[in-house]
Amino acid sequence: MLAAPLAGCGGNWQSALDVYGTSAISLKHLIILIVAVCSLVWMLVLIALIAALWRSRDARPVSPEPGRERRMTIAVTGAVVATVLIIGTFTVMSFVATRALTVAGQDDLTIRVRGLQWWWGLEYIGPDPSSRFETANEIHIPVGRKVRLKLEGLDVIHSFWVPSLAGKQDLVPGRPNELTIRAEHAGIYRGQCAEFCGMQHAHMSLLVIAEPQDDFDKWTATQRQTAAQPADEQTAAGLQTFLAKPCAACHTIRGTAAVGTTGPDLTHVGNRRTIAAGLFETTRGSLAAWIADPQTIKPGNNMPMVPLTPDELRAVSAYLASLK
């Protein structure tokens, strides 16, 4: 029943094996190496097992005999030494790789990522306070630049994970964390909350859109602006309804009287590819469906069903869709 949010967008699925971020690429190498060595170890064990069982088909005396016991002791000791060497190597490798995970430069772009049940609040922090702006569920980053994410859990623990770009990091209430990501290729990368966070943990995804610096600058310029004024009668009615109904108590639309903070910032909601944390592609229809009955579509989420007449619903969704 749900539309494919990325179909046709040329997006890349979240996968630790389909990687486009600096960190994810090196992690993939590490993963492949460790898996290969471990597969080899498993195969050796299997060969030894088969040989042991095969060998025994010839009937031989059973009682332990010192010569054979000694040879077996040597074999077992050898295998243990090999084990020590392998895990020693693994430990050093992961130590080195761990250090590489944490390096962050000074002048990086910084984004505050807030995890809430069950959506992502985003705040872009620029060099000066006037360049800050809020958005939700869709992160834009310039290709090839390190971006620092400040991760904060506002209610329960969530986990930020965009596997094609980097490993995950939890958002823990009371304990801010950081993660640095860097996309090597332009593209759309899907991520999903990885720490169980209640009812709609399954539907708490986000998109990271890595684009050339120019596009990124254009995007930030748009985002900084206040919401577009209603252009026609229907959208104007939509804004009126939005302000008259409880919507404004939870949502902010910059440039209007709506300043709620419980729900996502909707100033440029029509500009985002998806709504409700990756559940639908953003269209007037999907907006209307969502507003009409959020609880059936995403059971348990924190937006209540607000009774609207069909006209109001049409108007509100047209207005929101127009907020590019």
Place this chain on the structure above:
Amino acid sequence: MKPSAAAPEQRDIDVERAQLTDALAETWKTPSGLWGALATVDHKIIGRRYIFTAFVFLALGGVLAALMRIQLAQPEARLLGPDRYNQIFTMHGANMMFLFAVPVMEAVAVYLAPLMVGTRNIAFPRLNAFSYWIYLAGGALLWIAFALDMGPDVGWFAYVPLSGPQYGTGKRADIWAQMITFTEISALAVAVELVVTIFKQRAPGMTLDRIPVFVWAMLVTSFLVIMAMPAIVLASTSLILDRLVGTHFYNPAEGGDVLLWQHLFWFFGHPEVYIIFLPAVGMVSTMIEPFARRPAFGYLGLVMALIATGILAFGLWVHHMFVAGLPRLGDSFFTASSMAIAIPAGIQIFCWLATLWDGRPVFKSPLLFIIGFIITFVIGGLTGVMVASVPFDTQVHDTYFVVAHFHYVLIGGAVFPLLGAVHYWFPKLTGRMMSEALGQWSFWLIFVGFNATFFPMHILGLEGMPRRIYTYQPDLPWHGLNLFVSVSAVILTAGFLLFFINVMRSARFGEIALDNPWDAPTLEWATTSPPPSYNFAMIPVVGSLHPVWDDRDGLPVADGLRTDRRELIVTTLATAEPQAREASPQNSIWPLWAAIATTIMLIWSIFSPWAVVWGSIPAAVALIGWFWPKGTPEDES
């Protein structure tokens, strides 16, 4: 002490063999009827009950797993909503860990350990009865709550704040926390019994280097229980306090800390997985001997590996928290310690391989399960080594890769040996053999079904599928593999079903078993199948690690025990020199009353803190009744 002059005492040497066994049977008997069943303190009856109950929970947990697999077989399935699904996976995990895996291992030991060390009952047999009732009550609490739609829905490790007062509304998280208290009380009780049985009640001559490996494993496990379970009791109690009386342990706004919960939980949680795993490897080391037809290679290595794993177990917990944001240098230390576990694990694997190499294997179902165990557990252990690497784990933590890892180690590493053990010790428990044909069929179904179910989960995890999601969107590329996994789970379930059928059929109609049908070397096979209520008519005297093999011409035994009171031998810790003829307590109904009183108090305290005050009065009364001497020969001498 001088034997009391008043009672004319009866000794085993004074009577003929037939009279001896009659007298012992009279002294040690469990009266028939309901009352007898409720009051019994026979470790074999309680152990059997415990095992049976644990397997019921396995079947129930398996049914939940089936529901999850149906739901996940296709994207956006509507069979279960998020609320039900979250309860179901939490129930599945909590049930499998707390009501099946830990208790079943302890249950097997409750039955076997006293027999294997050559004594007549477990130490503190009344505590043993109590621990079973408390376990049953905890299991019932969880499942009744689930039936009433009050089942916990916060995952088996119930992270705060999700389980805390603000976000875990209703009583669901309290049910989880209190179920923990029940199962931990019972596990701790059994651990104490086992430690003391193994330390002090070994047959004369069973020095430390003559203890069967399974018994060693249970000794180490019991110490793990004793040192690890207090952490979870503290965690769940403080959670209830946060929820009920407004303390702030886990509230960052008032100086509490969210990660404190994770530290406490995993300080218990990691040893917990070895509490499940060590008994299983102990079973393997013990079972492999009759089927390889030679002593297990490297006894010292096997025992040292158990002890080393037990000690290392307490230095690993942070590997469950690699992405929680702790200092990276500290994380790397836990990578090293986690990887180090591969050494004792490897030692054991290599010793078993050597045993099979040098032996002449008999391909009966227990050996099949051992072979299946080696193949699958090594996969699970190696994926464990993978997730122990911090950078690797940042990609697979909380995904199906980890789900695959822990089912490989839990099912491959613990359930396979357990199923082998059921086939192996079934004749001892019931006096009947299990069907070999059905056993082999169920092995192959389970082995194939298991690998087909869980192997693809590794790939799903790497492809980005997080765990604990009740559904996924159709355009995500996980559909095919999930369907395959769900279909394979049908084969797995069929295998388990066949196993259950085999057990039930064989219990009624199985071929009558010999006392020692596998020609096994340990003491439990030196008595009848099933053993009499007093286990051994005369206490064995042990001269080697394999008494039954090494004394084929006649088992050395000791005499001089009274037959008119329940008497067993206390020996010294290291060398097992006889020290005293201790009396083992009589049957008693008081453990049941104590368990009922405790249950009322614990359940009531979910709702009101005053329950602890008022509820402790009947509990104290029951305990006094339990310990007050009743004038039996056991109480008085």
Place this chain on the structure above:
Amino acid sequence: MREKIVLDLGKLPLHGMGTASVTWWGTLAFMLIEGTGFALVIAVYLYLMSLATAWPINTPPPDLLPGTLVTLILLTSLIPNILLSRWAEQQDLRKVRIGMVMMSMIGTLPLIVRIFEFPALKVSWDSNAYGSVVWTLLGLHTTHIITDLVDTLVLAALVFTRHGRSPRRFGDVQDNAMYWNFVVATWLPIYGCIYWLARL
């Protein structure tokens, strides 16, 4: 299996005392469980302390008087307790009876002072995490005193009945005394935590 008799156990005592008694080992095992529990709560205390910017959180440190008094009472109680244990070892029923009555009374003293110790913490369990952890420490220790006191009272009653004159009872008295020593010993680090660490 055929059996051959190689050992006569008839001369062994009918009940083991001290390390030859399973109850002794059982008590030890329970002490290990509870000791781990205490150690963990103390670890939680230190952990929360290490996170806090100021410790105690928003309150002055607790009053020293009641807690120190309890410490003194507990330490003094060791003397009669150890004597009692010795009498039990000598199986001197008369002295054991006196000792049990004595310990029953001494056991109530710290409880009475405890009533004043909780307010002396100057913080409520629901004020903040500091309050929660000190109340838990004190509460946990108090339950141990109560449990041991109940045990002592029951045992005191028992030694005055006909069941009193049995080596088994003397063993119980010894185990009970050992447990009291444990209750006293665990108090010392807790006392140090609650009263002195908060003053650092």
